[in-house]
Amino acid sequence: MRYVVGPAAELPPGSSTVVYPDRVTSGIGVFNVDGEFYALKNTCPHMGGPLCKGTVRGTSAAEVGDDGELAMRWERDGEIVSCPWHHWEFEIKTGRTIFTSRQRVRGYPVSVVPPDVLERLREGVETIPVSVEDATLVIEI
Numbered sequence: 001m002r003y004v005v006g007p008a009a010e011l012p013p014g015s016s017t018v019v020y021p022d023r024v025t026s027g028i029g030v031f032n033v034d035g036e037f038y039a040l041k042n043t044c045p046h047m048g049g050p051l052c053k054g055t056v057r058g059t060s061a062a063e064v065g066d067d068g069e070l071a072m073r074w075e076r077d078g079e080i081v082s083c084p085w086h087h088w089e090f091e092i093k094t095g096r097t098i099f100t101s102r103q104r105v106r107g108y109p110v111s112v113v114p115p116d117v118l119e120r121l122r123e124g125v126e127t128i129p130v131s132v133e134d135a136t137l138v139i140e141i
């Protein structure tokens, strides 16, 4: 099943939205990470929180500096979503937690399709999506 999210131009880099297709009542979050689109189920695998309503940010990581001292650095800005309930952090691109865990949130393929291709999709014709301006975001559910 395909679900039309809306114009790709309305979701600029660094932004996200949550849509509610009939088959996924908890919703699906759609994210633009540096011009690439990703979709995650809006249900946190920890305790079911509305994951995709969380803050999108980076994360801190430890590294040993040139002086041999341990230091923290900020990395992957805009690639991590933090669940609003207990702040578990997930990679938007993979749906995996950033800490060692088997927990993972379900992802969905996102296509960016031009207007003429969108019409053919609505008619049930299979096509190969391409990235263009004035295109529409479509997720496969």
Ligand code: FES
Pocket: 044, 045, 046, 047, 048, 049, 051, 083, 084, 085, 086, 087, 088
């Ligand atoms: S429900 Fe998301 S971190 Fe607990």
